Amino acid sequence: MARDNSPKERQKKQLERKQGRRASYDRILIVSEGSKTEPNYFREIRAAYRLHTANVEVRPSKPGSAPIQVVQYARALFEDGDRHKNIQRRAFEKVYAVFDRDDHDSYHDALDLAASLDGKLKNDAKQLIRFQAIASVPSFELWLLLHYEDIQTPLHRNEVMRRLKLHIPGYDKGVDNAFAITREHLVVAAQRAKGLADRFSAHTAPEPFTAIVELVKLLTTLRG
Template sequence: MSPGRRSFNRPTGIRPQRKLFLIATEGEKIEPKYFYMFNTTLSTAKILCLKGGHASSPPKVLKRMANWLNENDLKIFDEAWIVVDKDQWTDSQIEELSSWAKSKENYGLALSNPKFEYWLLLHFEDGVAIRSSRDCSDRLKKHIPGYDKDINASKFTNERIDQAILRAEKGDNPPSSGWPKRLGSTTVYRLVKRIPRP
């Protein structure tokens, strides 16, 4: 090589594969939109949501997850999570999801009681004295005017996500072993803490 010329040797290695977070959601819009915020070019994680549409009951969410896992390989370092609301679902339906989540180390259940909007609310306030699903939505609308099953990703900054995690941890004390049975609590923070953020 002649003097003054630079060598442009490209690395021959393969770019490390991003960790997959497979998330089966009860909701079709809001939950996938929230989790897809973490899919950035700088992230070391890849989010894939299995959306429900009208098939939103806990058994159907679990079946959607099971079908994907039967047809695809989930690597040992990847994770599979089910994200549902407590809402009107029975304890036995939720227990089935909890048993599935405990069956493997890289499985998880993230449940909000009464619903996912409670987790969103924690990005803005402590979320105390929630009495119903409607109360949860009304409180959220004070922070996101016109909220109607849609979110503006710019409102969910890293700082607000960190605050939501702290508030959810405080409300989940002592930590629930399966799912949060108290109205006004959530374990979505356990999933969000595991997703790397740039």
């Protein structure tokens, strides 16, 4: 009998291989506002710590970069999956929506929606999942800047970028080696981010804040 080499059959076999490569730790879905900078950063961490791609899925927000779109897409990707990307329905224990405060009108709505979904959705193992907004005020680049400076007061995103470029000449959106460049200062950045989180939150904008540290700590401590 001839082998079935149809696209559907090939996709099924690819999924079976991917499932076979899963590690014992939680399956994590990360959906980001940025189309390059944040996905590149988290994929760098995934590669540096040799995390299974079947366990850590990183995707930019397909509908757009508004915070509410990021959260809505993260929910849709979790609930419906994406057969073109071999992402199965409800195949995660943790879902993270990564976005910036910037000047987005839907910022607080996105925070509220993410909070309302946390512990309410069930995965393919019938477990309630973690659904969390990973927000930065004013932007993701604050997290990178904390590797070099102890920021305590509000900064506009343009000022964050200006200062960051003093430490990383040539830095721009979409770089693919931000983790490698900043990694040696990771411990101090985490301490500074925690200091900000002790005083402020995602809801106290324009005070500086970033929850990126939570996701970085999770990814850098996963074990097979």
